[in-house]
Amino acid sequence: MFINKEDLGSVIYDYQLDQITEGNNDLVAQACSAAIEEARSYLTPNTDNKKWLDGRLLYDVENIFNKVGNDRHSLVVQHCCTLAKWYVAELCNADFIYEKAKDRYDRATSWFTKVATGTINVSSLPQLVRDETTAGDKQPFEFGSRTKFNHDY
DSSP states (O other): OOSOGGGGGGTSOHHHHHHHHTTOHHHHHHHHHHHHHHHHHHHSOOTTSGGGGSSOOOBOHHHHHHOOGGGSOHHHHHHHHHHHHHHHHTTOOOHHHHHHHHHHHHHHHHHHHHHHHTSSOOTTSOBOOOSHHHHOSSOSOOOOOOOOOOSOO
């Protein structure tokens, strides 16, 4: 897996993780898996939608999330851990953990959204080359005019 329980030490203490999950490592693995899938969903281009054909960078999601150890992109790992912490914190009823986790979750999802929409560029992430499979037959720009306004419907 892209992240695991040991990676979560950068966002939550081990004793907190064990207390919240009551030592159930399956809950931690499920939170890590959910976090990875959420991160993937932000970075995976929807080539059926015209907005993805506007020239923005398309990331090689398979390459990004198949890496292990020190080959992983550190910022993506950190944000995935934050997302996993959020899924673990949902089990907890301690407000101080929940609020902090919620704020950091919002920051992580905002970062993934900015990367996916091209607002920020993470040049060190592997990118897809645009070809007939990733560009499609649609043109990235549309031109024309609106229909003339008419009071008679």
